[in-house]
Amino acid sequence: MKNQLTHRILSWASIAFLLLFFPIYDSFNGAGVRWLISLTVLTTILASAALSYLGFKKGEKEINLLISAGLGIFSLAIYFLRIYLEDMTLQKAGTAPVWIDSLREFLLVFLVLSVLGSAFLGILREWERSSFENQSSLKGRKQSLVRDFFLGTGILLLILIVANYISVIRNHNFDLSSKGVYSFSAEAKKILKQIPEGGEVDVVAFYPRPLENAPSSDKSAALALRRIRPDLEILLGQLASIHPGFKVKFINADVELDELAEFGQVSNGNILLRYRKSGSIKGPYPEQKVSVKDKSELEDLERKLVQSFTNVTTKERKVYFTQSNGERYSQVFQNLPNEKLTRLTAGLSFLNFKVDGLGFQNNWPPKVPDDAEFLVIAGPTVPFGPEARLAILEFFKKKKGKLLITVEPKGGENFDWLLEGAGYAFVKATLSQIPSQPGLVVAKSFRKHAIEESLSKKDNGVVFPYGGYFEPKAPKDPQNKDLDSYILLETGGDSYLDVNSNGKQDANDDKKNVPIALILRSANQVGLPPVNSQDPNSPPSIPETKSEEEGRAVIFSGTSWITDQYLPYAANYELAGATATWMYQDISLPAIPPKKEEIETVSLTDGQKRAVWILGMFLFPGLIAGLGSIYVVRRRRVGQSDEK
Template identity: 20%
Template sequence: MSKLGKISLLFSGLSLTSMVIIRSMLGDWVPFCWVALGLSIFFLGLTLYWDRRFLKEFLTMKTTKEGMSMGVLIALMLALLIVVNYLGVKHYATWDFSTAHTNTLADQSIKLVKSLDSDLKVLFFYKKGVEGNEDNRRMFRELIKKYQDQNPRVLLEFVEANERPDLAKEYGVDKGSGVVFLDYKGRRNRIEKIDEQEFTSAMVKVTRTQNKNIYFTVGHGEKSLEDAKEGLGLNALKVMLENNRYTVKTLPLIQTTKVPDDADVVVVAGPIQGFQDFEITALEDYLKRGGSLFLAIESQNSAGLEKLVKKLGIELQNNYVVNVVETVLGKGVNQGPTSAPIFAPMNQITKGFGQNEVTLYRYPQALKHTPVEGMTVDELVKTAPNSVAFPTLSLKGDGPQGSYALVDEVTGKWQADGKEFRVIVAGDVDFMTNQMLYQNLNRDLVLNSVAALAKEENLISITAKEPQSTQLLLTETKFSVFLFAFIIPFPILLLGVSIGLWVKRRNA
């Protein structure tokens, strides 16, 4: 290569380098970039012109042809890898081999995300330097990837609050530990917990076009919806329902004498004063119209609702169910909350509950199924078989032992040609109060029950899946077979093959 050709090639490289540096520093294309690019092409052209003979001889050499052939082969291989990787990113499949399918979305989530007909914007707000942000972002990215696998309309964006103060102000972001907003067709919802349950519930809220009306009866000493300080109030339940885009209203039946037509669900929460006959009739008329009713009735205080419940095929036992525990002195009565670990496996409300989870109650009463034509009763929640029922709160003597139903679901038609109604009867009200609502599976049971009553099966709360361990149990005989058929022969076989290959190569 000639001296002028080398100098010209050097200037061409310097011009190209200066263009790249200026473009990177300014972050935009400026007119000088065209000048630098033009000079680079000009000097490269001079190099090719001055050393055309040298290049012709170089390209016709045997070694050059072989090298170019190898280069073309490498280029084709790289192109093939790029195409394979591109197709792998655009079209891929995943398999979940975990026993509990912990890496797979629930059916409700899959059904809901596939129904999206517009982009669902997911904005994750964070602040640099806040402890735990990187882990939260990684976990959230892995979660959203499962939804994006089902529908590419789920769009994820990470927003640094300090870099986008306008967007942070618009969404009302007030902290930097990781706040998520879902935006769908202008409807927004905020979540702060990174799990499938919260995200899918938030999706339901933003995709729902109309709120459901939940009426709570008042005037009979029911638990207060406005009482936020006392443990036995229902303010936490009201807030939870409103956060799930339900409209919570009160229903003074003694004044209106009729359940409003826009009532999606009517809740009777622990009344202590009797319902009048015309109020019971109003509830029955509501069921005849295909209504949904949630009755939470305390033991020894049915407030006149036992007649209505009996027509549904359920008899209130007016007892107190407690758990039996093993102590140093023998069996004893658990003075704390009564736990119920048995759930209806096929019912939409409870089929997602874990095997090792429980719901908690405060001295609940048992419910007995008494068959009534046209009514179907499903025992949603039951206590363990060693539970005991006492007639009074003194808890003395030997009560009958067994597994007691605490929450039942009734479906049917009040009249043969009428609409189908749905009723949930619970032998306790304390499990939905401020003190106990967020303990164990109580929240899920309440939300799932309201969703089922409101005919919103896609809002059924999703319980976190429990990782299950696989145990390998070997008898003495099986262990001996495993040891002498695999553990000992396999290393010896590998050693023999290795020695054989070494001897063969040595003598070759």
């Protein structure tokens, strides 16, 4: 009797533990806890199988329970094999064999069938056991056994409900779309799992419900947003299964006004990512918005989310603005509202940068503070002295520091001492593009780069007023060229050199597409074409390296575009923020493929169309009529033979 009770407990426990294993295993990140859960489930299944085998030796046939245990162990083996293949894909990134994903999907089918088969056979065996005991027991004992069986079945159903609830909370589902539209790629999961210990990322999506209307909302825009929300709920719901630190919430900004107090000015069609460190109870928090207002924008949503996640979760870094050489951050411009950098510094603080000034109080020049990781030199009007130049070069090249530089064409500092190492020189000139607005250019000609990839408003261009440009210039000594350079942004073919600065293209004003933003790096990583490039005419892209292993600098040929007057226009704000965050970016967004569903079309020739028409009009109806006639004739013959 005691042996039968042990059999029954282990049998029910093995079924329950196997069903609960998969949602519970992914709920923990610690390796020790996961090993403990795995060993517990495996030990229970093996113990149940061992008792069944020993009972079989004694003549008690429990083949169903043995097969159930075997399928349970087989399902665990498949599960861990799929995890191993996923880790292999993440480690090898783009070099992983393409057959791995197909193999994981194939194994998933066997995993589901094995789990269901194991649970079904286990329950079937318990049913058989109860039925057999009922037949060989007294009436009272029979009632007790029936009650115990239904009680056990009820407990199992309760466990199934709990397992289903946990699965819903963890949002385990299967993406059957061809491009994985409703799930994150392996590369994205690898990045999104890297939430700092104890931190949380709030993902707040502002979208109306499918059947919800607001009088103040734009009807056409609201309809498009209502269509997007169900897809977003599926995709964003996956974040909780990637890491428990993600907290997803949906708010209708036109209706749920009481929920908007902590988010400031927001509108529907945006997704806000906000990072809260461990123990932080009061803002402001690092946050960034992602705009998705049309179904087509879902194709690049994964890449934008990963970029925003990286921006807000990066560790806090100290950024210094130099202010001793007449820069925009100095006291000289604090009384000029349009020339200040208040909006830029506020934006950097939301990207987890701690902003401070670098001037005489910090013994600058020539000493760069020891805790400086990032220097912003915004439009110096007074040239740097030899000591300051040497300190900046040492910070950039030897200490692998980061520089964001904007040249002031009206000032005396042209940074030729830095550009010489990259084979470029700054040219003072007036560039115009828009009639009657001399010196104003809307630059849209971006080169392929991680900074450009993260800009959602790049088609609007960058409003770039009162700037010069860069031109190639070989250094006097070839050994002085020790920096790699790459063009980030050009003016475009519509701009021209406005010699008279009158906003008109005169006879001697030539159209010129010139660089206005350069990327400089201290490592030899720039200018190489992609290894797997399919288009040999496409511009080379920069392979990503570890940001801590190289100095990075982005230099612009103008300063006014980042001032409070022009920063809100077009893609100016995005470009400034993306440039700052790229300084510490070690990921490559092109490695995350866009989720674009390709609809394959089939064109039929005239002969194929005729064949389809004949099949549909004559062959299939004739075949059905012929088979029906044969069936009717045979039935009649059978009936006549029975009568005789």
